[in-house]
Amino acid sequence: MEGKTCCVSGHRDILADETAHVKEALRQEIEKAVNDGFTAFLSGFADGVDQNFAEIILEMQNENPNLKLIAVLPYQKRMDSLYQKEHTNALLDACAEVIVIQEEYRPNVYAKRNRYMVEHSDRVIAVYDGREKGGTVKTIRFAHQFRKELREIPVGLNLDKNRTNLGQSRR
Template sequence: MSEEQTEKIRSVLKEKLVKALDDGFVKFISSFTGNVDRAFAEIVLDLKKDHPEIQMLAVIPYRNKLNRMKEQEDIKALLDSCDDITVLKEDYQPSIYIERNRYLAEHSDRAIIVYDGREKGATVNMIRQIHRRHKEMQEIPVGLEIRL
């Protein structure tokens, strides 16, 4: 993903997070899995400076993943700023990311999804989890160009 596209995603993500805050949402959850999840957390934690009622929650699939994440200074700083960290399992299991998505869907009222249209993978699984639970979903579609 290009730097320009990443900045566009961050901009739209911030708009959606500000809107969520305006709509009364104050608890935000991230799995910190990839760049978008980290950008989400960074934006939420930045908004928290002016809105101390915001809570940032991290959901990490298994303990060793958390330990490896804490070895990276930038991610460790984000995790240390979270109000709570939930570790779903002590050890890795093949189905752990499906379980993580299920947990995220169950504990969310609104999901903000950055989606590139792929029909396989964690993001499409997350979308299915959200739909199964009839939760609100806001999509940020990406591809060659962001379609707003």
């Protein structure tokens, strides 16, 4: 991947009353990334935040054709199921590239996808509610482990209680 790369991680189940806030915060973080010279954007294409991120990138491509959306999918059947739905089919068709991590589903395939995205990114945007378990917190930990720039968009009510468990360090 050429240029600076940014990926996203976030929960699939953002509360309905927070969806507009999350989309606006994502847009602001993406705009900041573009202003900072980022041109490639990785999405794992899960429901919720990942697909919101992809939609915003594609909207912004209308103004800036240098932006590239890259789908990073965990396994082949996930790609097949995304192509079954009209909306995600259109999103995938608009991607500059679709990367499939492995052929078959295995219990750790989502962690492998998230690790791949972090390893291949310079910045990680995380929409995070403070949960101590799940893909988003693991992705945040990968960002710390690989010393990637981390930009958090806080949501929900669990944040204060768990924030100390992760640390707040940013490069």
